[in-house]
Amino acid sequence: MSIDIDIIFKIAAIGIVVAVLSQVLIRAGREDQAMMTTLAGIIVVLMIIIEMIDSFFETVKTMFQL
Amino acid sequence: MDMFQIAALGLTGAVLAALLRQEKREFAIYVALAVVLLILSQSLHQLLGVFDFLSSWQTRLSYGRVYLPVILKILGVAYLADFVAQVCKDAGEGAIGAKVELAGKVMIFYLATPVMASVLELIENMIPG
Numbered sequence: 001m002s003i004d005i006d007i008i009f010k011i012a013a014i015g016i017v018v019a020v021l022s023q024v025l026i027r028a029g030r031e032d033q034a035m036m037t038t039l040a041g042i043i044v045v046l047m048i049i050i051e052m053i054d055s056f057f058e059t060v061k062t063m064f065q066l
Numbered sequence: 067m068d069m070f071q072i073a074a075l076g077l078t079g080a081v082l083a084a085l086l087r088q089e090k091r092e093f094a095i096y097v098a099l100a101v102v103l104l105i106l107s108q109s110l111h112q113l114l115g116v117f118d119f120l121s122s123w124q125t126r127l128s129y130g131r132v133y134l135p136v137i138l139k140i141l142g143v144a145y146l147a148d149f150v151a152q153v154c155k156d157a158g159e160g161a162i163g164a165k166v167e168l169a170g171k172v173m174i175f176y177l178a179t180p181v182m183a184s185v186l187e188l189i190e191n192m193i194p195g
Contacts, residue, residue: 064142
């Protein structure tokens, strides 16, 4: 697992950026692009989380001989 | 990773999740999930020492030697079921969490049946007649 505290700040930063961007885009009248940025943010965060889940499941599998 | 780091991790996760909950509800769930994963994987590494100790004792056990892997499996299933159930409940999906917990219990019961069978057999042999 990479430096752990750093991942959480990364995810939180992506969340904040996406929130701000979508607000700005909604104010500018481009709702569809706001939706796009939100989706992009979610996909990036999901990639990180899926990689973490995968390594967690791998450790559980090896440790508990499941 | 000692307890202070885990405490700090948990607190920052809670604060960040609360921060994100206003604008984007789903990001709070992702942050919470990431923090839970990190804390769990750190605490798993602590368990390695315990398992080494248990397996070193396993050679001396005469009766329960076969069942140490079963205990480890049950521990793993319980660990996972609890983790997923709590995260689902946290995300607002109480039903899914409850069902994962139920599945965990069923799995543990399934894993425990051979142990019960051998214990019952042992008792049966002890009772004469």
